[in-house]
Amino acid sequence: MYTPMGIHSSMTHHQLIIVGSGPAGLTAAIYAARAELSPLVLEGMSPGGQLMTTTEVENFPGFAEGIQGPQLIAQMRQQAQRFGADTRMETVENVDFSDPLRLQLTTNAGVYTADSVILSTGARARWLGLPGEEAYWGKGYTACATCDGAFFRDKVVGVVGGGDSACEEAHFLTRFASQVHLFVRGEAFRASKPMQQRVLESEKITVHFNTQVTQLLGQPVLSGVELTDSLTQDTRVMDLQGLFCAIGHAPNTSVFGDFITLEDNKYFRVVDNTRSNIPSVFIAGDCGDWRYRQAITAAGYGCMAALDAEKYLTHRA
Numbered sequence: 001m002y003t004p005m006g007i008h009s010s011m012t013h014h015q016l017i018i019v020g021s022g023p024a025g026l027t028a029a030i031y032a033a034r035a036e037l038s039p040l041v042l043e044g045m046s047p048g049g050q051l052m053t054t055t056e057v058e059n060f061p062g063f064a065e066g067i068q069g070p071q072l073i074a075q076m077r078q079q080a081q082r083f084g085a086d087t088r089m090e091t092v093e094n095v096d097f098s099d100p101l102r103l104q105l106t107t108n109a110g111v112y113t114a115d116s117v118i119l120s121t122g123a124r125a126r127w128l129g130l131p132g133e134e135a136y137w138g139k140g141y142t143a144c145a146t147c148d149g150a151f152f153r154d155k156v157v158g159v160v161g162g163g164d165s166a167c168e169e170a171h172f173l174t175r176f177a178s179q180v181h182l183f184v185r186g187e188a189f190r191a192s193k194p195m196q197q198r199v200l201e202s203e204k205i206t207v208h209f210n211t212q213v214t215q216l217l218g219q220p221v222l223s224g225v226e227l228t229d230s231l232t233q234d235t236r237v238m239d240l241q242g243l244f245c246a247i248g249h250a251p252n253t254s255v256f257g258d259f260i261t262l263e264d265n266k267y268f269r270v271v272d273n274t275r276s277n278i279p280s281v282f283i284a285g286d287c288g289d290w291r292y293r294q295a296i297t298a299a300g301y302g303c304m305a306a307l308d309a310e311k312y313l314t315h316r317a
């Protein structure tokens with residue numbers, strides 16, 4: 001029941017609530033709905049997760065010609081709804097998981113309780129925070145070489161970052177790009193030694209230490225960057241046809257941190273297959289995975305979490 005303000009006036013109870021609506025959450029919803037668990041999916045206010053800001057997805061199996069990220073999400077949502085998943089555009093604002101048998105979630109629109117919960121809240125790429133940065137997303141500026149590298153065949157590209165991700169992205173891009181410039185803001189890598197070695201040994205990669213990207217250039221598609229020397233503050237412009245931001249990801253876990261154990265890097269800690277420290281709460285997708293971060297791996301985790309939740313509910317009953 002809704003009040004005139006659009007606010008739920010009563011608390012509803014569900015067997016399973018899935019938080020998040022990227023490939024992990026929606027795959028969990030498909031499996032759980034087919035298992036007749038009638039899942040409620042709290043999608044967040046901008047449903048779909050990271051795929052919504054991706055253009056062509058060429059590596060999701062089953063789409064030989066590729067598919068647009070938002071279209072892939074729309075298909076997954078329809079599939080989940082077809083089996084009875086209830087999807088709602090609501091954001092979880094706080095939770096009380098002190099009773100594992102009655103988990104409570106408060107959204108911007110109401111209060112829910114559940115026998116079990118799957119957290120598939122995803123992660124977001126960290127961006128540089130430069131003025132006008134958003135306008136370049138998907139227009140030569142991206143955060144995923146695995147997803148978008150093939151669009152930069154024979155082009156000159158840049159990668160920002162000095163960690164394992166940046167080194168891995170730079171190395172991966174050498175398969176396509178004619179030249180890769182790696183911009184590291186400090187005087188040293190943060191990446192592991194073998195990863196650094198791979199980068200330094202590549203003839204296609206030029207590493208620029210003490211170098212910060214301070215402006216994105218081109219209209220409307222990125223065609224270059226302004227670089228600032230971290231030591232002297234001297235600036236210069238470099239022409240590039242693509243720029244990959246690889247300065248880390250931030251998982252969307254903070255709302256749950258009082259109850260769900262996090263790793264040092266703030267990702268959810270998975271203690272047993274997909275289970276969290278609470279036996280009725282399961283983890284799926286990028287919010288618990290900082291290694292693979294692919295739509296297909298997130299979907300796979302979503303499937304696993306739904307199967308684990310189903311098993312938990314069966315044994316509990």
Ligand code: NDP
Nearest residue numbers: 128161162163164165166168185186190246247248249290
């Ligand atoms: P990290 O946090 O390890 O590294 C981030 C890098 O980005 C650092 O070099 C940092 O610089 C730089 N950086 C941060 N902010 C800015 C900024 N505003 N401008 C320029 N540079 C910036 O993130 P990763 O994503 O690389 O790795 C995350 C975790 O995942 C790590 O534990 C890593 O080991 C792991 N991982 C493992 C892989 C593997 O084993 N195959 C592959 C990828 C990741 P600074 O050092 O100066 O702070």
